[in-house]
Amino acid sequence: MKTRKNGKSLLKVMVVLSVLTASLLLLSYYEARTLPDMTLNPDNADIVQRGNALYGQYCVSCHGENLEGQKNWQDKKPFERWRAPPLDASGRAWQHGDKTLFMMTKFGVHALEGKGTLNSDMPAFEGTLEDEEIAAVLSYIKSTWPQSNAEKAEASSEPD
Incomplete structure (x- = not known):
């Protein structure tokens, strides 16, 4: 039994x-x-041109006309918010893989951080920009990096 x-x-x-x-x-x-298509195309002139226009509309006020970021972007006093970093080769964006850059832009750095502790004004562009538009902006930004930085980003050990 x-x-x-x-x-x-x-x-x-x-x-x-x-x-x-x-x-x-x-x-x-x-x-x-x-999952959205997070492929960046910095070698596609049409996508880069579209991304440049969108950057001018949505990003230039914080990250600057020449991707230079805000003055003293690395200096942060207690209880201050982080300033917008440069997106050119002098910043750190090139150290991130395409997927991370896409997710930060779409969902905001707070969502990517997961803890909500990153004191930043970076908005989430979900609902404002379509996935293809986010990829175009990031393709434009990536197109401005020296080839060596773009290659380092692609070979990054960061999981994508």
Whole structure:
């Protein structure tokens, strides 16, 4: 009698595990299909031109006309907000992979940080810019970096 009960219990556990496994596989498949295209194209003149125009409309007020960032961007006193960093080769943006740059721009640095502790005015552009527009802006920015910096960013050990 006990063997039959143990067999039924084991069967139930196996069924539940199978359903959970199938659910996780379907969820990961769905997520992979719904992720935005985060491919940057700094060599595509049309995309770079579009990105430059969008940068002028949405980013120039903080990051500057020449991607120079705000004055004294690295100096932060206690309880002050971080100033906008340069996006040219003198800053650190080139050290991030394409996916990280895309996610920071779309969801804001707070979402990427995950803790909500980064004291920055960088807005999330989700709902303001389409994914293709974000990729165009970032393609424009990346197109201004020296080739060596762009190559370093692509070879970055940062997971993308």
